[in-house]
Amino acid sequence: MQVFHHVASLRDALAEARAAGKTIGFVPTMGNLHDAHIELVSLARQLCDLVVVSIFVNRLQFGLNEDWDKYPRTLERDMARLSAANCDFLFHPEESEIYPNGMDQQTRVVCPAMTDVLCGASRPGHFEGVTTVVAKLFNIVQPHKAIFGIKDFQQLAVIRRMVQDLCIPVEIVAAPVHREPDGLAMSSRNSYITADERPRAAILSQALNRTREQLQSGRRDFAALEEEGVRCIEDAGFRVDYFSVRNSHSLAPAAHDDTEITVLGAIYTSAARLIDNVSLEL
Known part of the structure; x- marks a missing residue:
């Protein structure tokens, strides 16, 4: 090299x-x-x-x-x-x-x-x-x-x-996203996560995947899905920056007739800001 x-x-x-x-x-x-x-x-x-x-x-x-x-x-x-x-x-x-x-x-x-x-x-x-x-x-x-x-x-x-x-x-x-065995998206900032928080850090990917499953099942109440994702993460002890259902191309809030959707989230641990997302085609 x-x-x-x-x-x-x-x-x-x-x-x-x-x-x-x-x-x-x-x-x-x-x-x-x-x-x-x-x-x-x-x-x-x-x-x-x-x-x-x-x-x-x-x-x-x-x-x-x-x-x-x-x-x-x-x-x-x-x-x-x-x-x-x-x-x-x-x-x-x-x-x-x-x-x-x-x-x-x-x-x-x-x-x-x-x-x-x-x-x-x-x-x-x-x-x-x-x-x-x-x-x-x-x-x-x-x-x-x-x-x-x-x-x-x-x-x-x-x-x-x-x-x-x-x-x-x-x-x-x-x-593609490269993930840890528990689903946490690999990031340089993962090293900032404390030992106490690490077992719970995969909650972001879990909440995103749950939202994707709900969308695939036919739900289109995007605001309610976002609220459910936020509550899930907060219940695990983390502060949410955003949890949002978006058009995959424009990043505008998802519309009911969108066929390509990405759900994006960002959360704060005590010393790190973590981001992740999942996409789907309807």
């Missing part, structure tokens, strides 16, 4: 690969890699000739009271895992390489659709940070395919809209 810290040298290496006719798969990450990240790398490996992974803890997408400075940096372990997964190139830039004029002067990429609801409502500015850095990374790597996990469903939908709106020539590939 080759490691790059600078945009110019990575571009030169990728230009050679592209000239040789190789397809490029890209997996953007913030590091602290777990099995779900490696599944994304494996999928990129299956789909493309060359796999590029980025590790960059993007301060622009963290809010004022969020955990950018506490976010785990585990570069040596991450590099070992990526090497074992047959990653070809690792891009690990300093902040000054990504934001050479400083973040205050950085041109921003704003996707006005779908970013002020759900996670966007509780994390103002988060998706502006995501779309800005992902657009920059797409311009740097210029991949044929970029792999994102479905666990961050709203992020996936926003990036798809950004790519469509800005005519970026990259195919966005969605990878």
